[in-house]
Amino acid sequence: MAVHRRAQALQEARRTSALVRRELGVLLRRSEEMDAKIEKITARHSSAEESQPSEEDYYLVFKKAIDGNYPDAHQFGDAVEATFGFLVPDDEANRLVNRFITRHVAELQEDHIA
Missing domain, CATH: 1.20.5 (Single alpha-helices involved in coiled-coils or other helix-helix interfaces)
Incomplete structure (x- = not known):
């Protein structure tokens, strides 16, 4: 056993x-x-x-994200993530969007005057 x-x-x-x-x-x-x-x-x-992308790279993403209206910070952040594969902090996205709206409007006015 x-x-x-x-x-x-x-x-x-x-x-x-x-x-x-x-x-x-x-x-x-x-x-x-x-x-x-x-x-x-x-x-x-x-x-x-x-x-790191340059400001010009971000601006190109911003311009591509214009769809009848300017993108808000969230939409811009999503476009940056889709393009570059990383997130932009909300405050930075908001700062860039405001800067790029001003720049884009100035470019449109300049093109209209010329």
Whole structure:
């Protein structure tokens, strides 16, 4: 009887060990996937910081976002995110929209006079 219990215990230990190994494999793959995602996000963020769009780049996005009316700060922010892949803080988007509306109106007046 003791031999039978020992065999059962050994079999259960092997099953438990195999299960733990499988779970560790899954955790390792998930960890590697997360590391890859973190690396991708970090690289994108670093490259975005290194190649910040110029004000002229933002202005082109603003002009493309004009659809009968000037875009508001939220619409402009969405257009920037779609174009460059990052968010512009609301206060910065609002500041740029106000600046670009003034610039665009001045350009229209200049074109009309010329």
